[in-house]
Amino acid sequence: MGWTGFVTALWEALTEAGTTVLAIAVIVIPLMVVVEFLKEWRVFDWLSARLTPGTGRLGLSGNAAFPLAAGAMLGLSYGSGLIIDSTREGRLTRRDAYVLTALLAPCHAIFEDTLVFVPLGVNPFLLLGIRAAGALALTVVLARVWQSSAPEPLNSSVRR
Amino acid sequence: MTASPLARGLRKGLETTWILAKAVVPTYIVVYFLAKTPVLGMISRLATPLLAVVGLPGEAALPLVLGMFLNLYSAIGALAPLNLGAKEATIVAVILSTAHNLPVETAVTRQMGVSVWFSLVVRLGLAVVLAMIVHLVWRV
Numbered sequence: 171m172g173w174t175g176f177v178t179a180l181w182e183a184l185t186e187a188g189t190t191v192l193a194i195a196v197i198v199i200p201l202m203v204v205v206e207f208l209k210e211w212r213v214f215d216w217l218s219a220r221l222t223p224g225t226g227r228l229g230l231s232g233n234a235a236f237p238l239a240a241g242a243m244l245g246l247s248y249g250s251g252l253i254i255d256s257t258r259e260g261r262l263t264r265r266d267a268y269v270l271t272a273l274l275a276p277c278h279a280i281f282e283d284t285l286v287f288v289p290l291g292v293n294p295f296l297l298l299g300i301r302a303a304g305a306l307a308l309t310v311v312l313a314r315v316w317q318s319s320a321p322e323p324l325n326s327s328v329r330r
Numbered sequence: 331m332t333a334s335p336l337a338r339g340l341r342k343g344l345e346t347t348w349i350l351a352k353a354v355v356p357t358y359i360v361v362y363f364l365a366k367t368p369v370l371g372m373i374s375r376l377a378t379p380l381l382a383v384v385g386l387p388g389e390a391a392l393p394l395v396l397g398m399f400l401n402l403y404s405a406i407g408a409l410a411p412l413n414l415g416a417k418e419a420t421i422v423a424v425i426l427s428t429a430h431n432l433p434v435e436t437a438v439t440r441q442m443g444v445s446v447w448f449s450l451v452v453r454l455g456l457a458v459v460l461a462m463i464v465h466l467v468w469r470v
Contacts, residue, residue, distance in 0.1 A: 179366065180359070187358035190434075194354070195347040202346060203339030210335040247354075250438045251346040257443060264443055271444040275435065276428045276456045283430075286402050287423040290409060291416050297423050304428070304460045308452065 197244060198251040205236070205252065229313030230269050233261040238270060245279035265316055272312050277305035353437035361399055361433050370395050384458065385465035390414070390422055397426040399433065417468050421461050428457040 208214055218232030225235050237256060241249020253270055256262040262270075284298045333341070364370065374395050378388035386394075389412055397405025405426055414422065432450065439449045 183359045183362035187355040191351040194350050198347050199343030202343035206335035206339035246435050247438050250442050253442050255346055267442045267444050271439050272452050275449050276453050283427045290419045292419050292423045300424050301427050304456050
């Protein structure tokens with residue numbers, strides 16, 4: 171790779187990375203505005219109280235429900251945006267971040283990541299079923315293990 | 331917290347985008363240059379014997395490596411010409427939908443305070459286990 175080749179490649183890499191960041195910004199910024207309004211109107215406190223039984227089964231607090239839903243449907247980067255913000259505010263514990271990662275890292279953007287395989291002859295329901303069941307099973311097991319042995323640092327907030 | 335919800339949301343959105351950009355941009359550039367070297371091809375050759383375990387032909391190695399290092403779209407570009415059967419295509423899809431775009435997405439989970447090893451082991455481990463289950467259960 172010559173000098174000009176390197177500069178061209180670097181420029182290409184930067185533009186593509188920039189496009190990715192822009193795509194994140196276009197979703198994360200409006201999402202955060204909506205979240206702030208929902209907090210202002212106390213929708214989250216109401217929602218959290220109602221979702222706690224469901225998320226509790228995974229060892230998560232009710233506060234984790236919204237980042238979980240956003241990540242599962244929109245994608246890891248968008249969900250993680252909410253998770254980073256929530257952990258900085260102390261609304262999520264370090265354990266929440268680990269449980270959410272166990273679930274979301276293998277299973278996020280469930281529509282996009284599933285539909286891209288349809289042209290290859292893959293049954294989308296089967297694919298999503300296997301992926302979601304695997305991620306859920308793993309998360310339930312990890313949540314059990316962490317709940318019973320509760321490693322101290324996992325329960326503290328993330329230092330930043 | 332005295333500002334309006336709109337101002338707070340915009341500021342937080344920008345802050346979060348910045349945190350993610352710091353993780354995404356450098357990783358993206360490194361992988362972009364790595365893809366231009368013979369490294370990915372070497373990894374594919376090493377992966378070939380492992381693929382037999384999950385019932386895949388050796389030629390599936392390159393799309394899997396591309397998907398894991400880059401993204402699903404590059405992987406699908408490399409997969410389409412292979413004309414895999416329904417079972418093999420499903421196994422590849424299970425592996426890749428579970429574990430893809432690993433450098434960038436792992437950099438993202440690291441920003442959540444989660445260790446790199448945890449993210450990688452969870453995704454790769456689950457991908458392999460699920461692929462083996464499909465391979466063993468699916469009898470054509």
